[in-house]
Amino acid sequence: MATLDLQNVEKHFDSVRVIQPLDLSVVHGEFVVFVGPSGCGKSTLLRMIAGLESVSSGTIRIDGKDVTNLPPVDRNVAMVFQNYALYPHMTVEENIDFGLRIGGMPKAQRREKVMEAARILKLEAYLARKPKALSGGQRQRVAIGRAIVKKPKLFLFDEPLSNLDAELRFQTRLEIAKLHQDLDATMIFVTHDQVEAMTLADRIVVLRDGRIEQIGTPMQIYDDPANVFVAGFIGSPKMNFLDASIAAVSADRAWVRIPTLAPGDYECRTLWSRPAVGTEIIVGVRSEHIDESSSAPAVPAQISILERLGSVSYAYVETSHGARLSVERRVQRGDQVGNIIQLQLMPERIFAFAKTGERL
Amino acid sequence: MIRTDPRPALLARLLLGLMVLVSLAPLLLVVINAFKSHADIVENPLSLPHSLASTNFKTAWTGGNFSVGVINSVLLTGTTVLVAVVFGALAAFPLARRRIVIWKLVTLYFLCSVTVPIQLFLFPMYFLYARLGLLGNVFATALIIAAINLPLSIMLLRTYILTIPTELDDAAFIDGASPWQTFRYVILPLMKPGCVTVAVIVSLNTWNEFLITSTFQQGDAGFTMTLGYHAMAGAMSPDLGIMMAGACIVIVPIIAFFLFLQRLFIDGMTAGTAGAVKG
Numbered sequence: 001m002a003t004l005d006l007q008n009v010e011k012h013f014d015s016v017r018v019i020q021p022l023d024l025s026v027v028h029g030e031f032v033v034f035v036g037p038s039g040c041g042k043s044t045l046l047r048m049i050a051g052l053e054s055v056s057s058g059t060i061r062i063d064g065k066d067v068t069n070l071p072p073v074d075r076n077v078a079m080v081f082q083n084y085a086l087y088p089h090m091t092v093e094e095n096i097d098f099g100l101r102i103g104g105m106p107k108a109q110r111r112e113k114v115m116e117a118a119r120i121l122k123l124e125a126y127l128a129r130k131p132k133a134l135s136g137g138q139r140q141r142v143a144i145g146r147a148i149v150k151k152p153k154l155f156l157f158d159e160p161l162s163n164l165d166a167e168l169r170f171q172t173r174l175e176i177a178k179l180h181q182d183l184d185a186t187m188i189f190v191t192h193d194q195v196e197a198m199t200l201a202d203r204i205v206v207l208r209d210g211r212i213e214q215i216g217t218p219m220q221i222y223d224d225p226a227n228v229f230v231a232g233f234i235g236s237p238k239m240n241f242l243d244a245s246i247a248a249v250s251a252d253r254a255w256v257r258i259p260t261l262a263p264g265d266y267e268c269r270t271l272w273s274r275p276a277v278g279t280e281i282i283v284g285v286r287s288e289h290i291d292e293s294s295s296a297p298a299v300p301a302q303i304s305i306l307e308r309l310g311s312v313s314y315a316y317v318e319t320s321h322g323a324r325l326s327v328e329r330r331v332q333r334g335d336q337v338g339n340i341i342q343l344q345l346m347p348e349r350i351f352a353f354a355k356t357g358e359r360l
Numbered sequence: 361m362i363r364t365d366p367r368p369a370l371l372a373r374l375l376l377g378l379m380v381l382v383s384l385a386p387l388l389l390v391v392i393n394a395f396k397s398h399a400d401i402v403e404n405p406l407s408l409p410h411s412l413a414s415t416n417f418k419t420a421w422t423g424g425n426f427s428v429g430v431i432n433s434v435l436l437t438g439t440t441v442l443v444a445v446v447f448g449a450l451a452a453f454p455l456a457r458r459r460i461v462i463w464k465l466v467t468l469y470f471l472c473s474v475t476v477p478i479q480l481f482l483f484p485m486y487f488l489y490a491r492l493g494l495l496g497n498v499f500a501t502a503l504i505i506a507a508i509n510l511p512l513s514i515m516l517l518r519t520y521i522l523t524i525p526t527e528l529d530d531a532a533f534i535d536g537a538s539p540w541q542t543f544r545y546v547i548l549p550l551m552k553p554g555c556v557t558v559a560v561i562v563s564l565n566t567w568n569e570f571l572i573t574s575t576f577q578q579g580d581a582g583f584t585m586t587l588g589y590h591a592m593a594g595a596m597s598p599d600l601g602i603m604m605a606g607a608c609i610v611i612v613p614i615i616a617f618f619l620f621l622q623r624l625f626i627d628g629m630t631a632g633t634a635g636a637v638k639g
Contacts, residue, residue, distance in 0.1 A: 050534060052533065052534070072534045072536070077534070078534065079530075081530065082527075083525065083527055087532075088550065098532070098535050098537075099535035102536045146531075150535075
C-alpha cells in the first residue's frame with residue numbers, strides 16, 4: 001500500500017510564497033494529475049514530494065510515515081523528469097541500473113531487475129546504447145525504466161511528455177496509463193496539458209498561484225467547475241464567459257439576463273447557492289452546450305471563423321449585441337463563414353459565477 | 361541557385377594562411393637552424409641545412425643536462441596538473457551547484473589571487489620552503505605552481521559544470537546517490553573535456569614556468585628543461601646552432617602532448633552534454 005498525505009504544506013523562497021498552505025490525500029493505486037498554467041507551483045509541489053525541494057512548513061507522509069525531512073531515497077519515490085535527465089555517459093543498461101548499484105544490490109539481482117524493466121518497456125534491443133543514440137520516445141522509456149526498476153512506492157512524473165511530438169506523446173500517454181494498471185502503483189503526474197490531465201487522471205488537482213483551485217475526477221472538474229479559472233482552464237475550446245445578472249431565483253434554479261446575447265432570460269439549473277436577484281454575475285457555457293434551435297429565447301449569431309477538425313467543427317460566432325462565442329458543430333456540414341445561425345443555451349449546462357470568480 | 365561572391369572567402373583563407381605562416385615561421389627557423397653550425401647561421405639564418413646531423417642536439421642534450429631536466433619537468437608538470445585538476449574539480453562542483461551567498465566575494469578572492477603579483481609571496485615562501493627543507497623538491501614546487509593555477513582552473517571548471525543540466529544531479533539524488541557519488545559517477549565523467557582543457561592550459565604554464573622553478577629548484581639535480589636551457593644559454597650562448605637544438609628539445613615534448621590532447625581540448629572548449637537531456 002502506498003498513500004500520500006500532504007498536511008498544511010507550504011513553500012516560500014525568501015519572501016515569495018510559491019505554495020500556499022495546502023492539504024491533499026492520495027490513496028493507494030491512484031493516478032493524480034497536477035495541472036495548471038506555467039508558474040502555478042505544480043512542479044515545485046512535485047519536487048517537494050520527491051524530496052528535491054525543502055518544505056517551509058507542514059508535513060508530508062508516505063504510507064503514514066513522516067518523510068518531510070527525509071532525502072528522496074528514504075522516501076522510496078522515483079521521478080521521471082521533463083527532459084529525461086539520462087546520464088549521457090552511461091549505456092541504457094547502466095542508466096537503469098544506476099540507482100540499484102548505488103543502493104548496493106548484488107550484481108546478479110540487479111541484472112535480473114534491469115532485464116525485467118527493459119522487457120516491460122521494450123528496451124531489450126537498446127541496452128548497450130548510449131542515450132544520444134536513442135530517439136526522444138526511447139529516451140523517455142529509459143527514464144521510466146530507471147523509475148520502475150526501483151519498485152518505488154510513489155511514481156512522480158514531471159511533465160514527461162512535453163518534449164515529445166504529438167504522435168509519440170499520444171503513444172507514451174497510453175503506455176503510462178497501461179503501466180499504471182500493470183504496476184498497481186500510486187502515481188503523481190504534473191502537466192500543463194489538460195488533455196493529458198483528463199485522459200490519465202483518476203483525480204485532477206487544478207493549481208493556480210500555488211493554491212489548489214479544485215480537486216476532483218476529470219468529469220467532476222469538467223462538468224462541475226468550482227470557479228471561473230477551472231472552468232476556463234479545463235476544456236477546449238475554452239468555456240464561453242458572458243457578463244450577466246440574476247433576473248429571478250426559485251428554489252433550485254435561477255434566470256439570468258445576458259444583455260450581449262438576446263432579450264429574454266435564460267434558465268440556469270446548476271446553482272451551488274442562491275444568489276440575490278440583481279446580482280451581477282459571469283455566465284459560463286461550453287461550446288458543446290450551445291445548440292442550434294429557433295425556439296425562444298433563440299440567439300441569432302453570425303459565423304466569423306470556422307475551424308473544421310473533421311469529426312467536429314468549431315464556429316466562432318458574434319451576436320448582434322456583441323457577444324463572441326465558440327460553438328461546437330457536429331452535424332452542420334454546410335456551415336459557411338458569414339452564415340447566420342440560431343443558437344440556444346442548454347439550461348442544465350449554464351454555470352453562474354460571481355464577479356470574483358467563485359461558483360454561485 | 362544562389363551564386364555567392366567567392367572573393368571574401370578567398371581573402372579570409374589568404375589572411376588565415378598568412379597568420380599560420382607568421383605563427384609557424386619562428387618555429388620553422390628554430391628547427392632549420394638547429395641542424396646548422398654557428399657559422400652557417402651567422403652567414404645566412406634563412407638557408408637550409410647541408411645535412412640533418414644530430415651533433416647540435418647531442419651537445420645541447422648534455423650541455424643543458426636535459427636527461428635530468430626532462431624527468432624533473434615531467435614530474436613537476438604531472439604533479440601540478442594532477443593537483444590543479446583534482447582540487448579544481450572538487451572545488452568547482454560545490455561552487456557551481458550550491459547556492460553560495462558570498463559567491464561574489466569568492467570570485468573576488470580568486471581574482472585577487474590571479475592579479476596580485478607572485479613576486480610578493482616569493483621571498484616569504486622561499487624562506488618557508490628553505491626552513492622546511494623543501495627547496496629542490498619538485499613535488500613541493502609543483503604545489504606552489506598548482507596554487508597559482510588553481511583559481512583559473514576552478515573558474516574554468518565551474519563554468520563547465522554550469523553547462524551540465526542540474527536535472528542530472530536531481531536524478532542521481534533521487535537514485536540515492538550522495539553528493540560525493542553524484543560527483544564521482546555523474547558529474548566527473550561529464551567534466552572530462554573540461555578537465556582536459558584545464559590540464560592542457562596548466563601543463564603549458566608549468567612546462568614553460570621559469571620564475572618559481574628558478575627560485576625553488578636550485579642546484580643541477582633540481583633543474584627542469586627550462587632551467588637547463590637557461591643554464592646552457594649562459595655557457596654556450598656563442599653557438600646559435602646548439603641553442604636552437606636545445607630550444608627544439610625543450611618544446612618538442614609539450615607540442616607532442618598538446619597534439620595528443622588536441623581533439624579532446626577542442627571538444628572541451630565547445631562541448632555541451634548532448635544526449636543528457638532532450639534532443
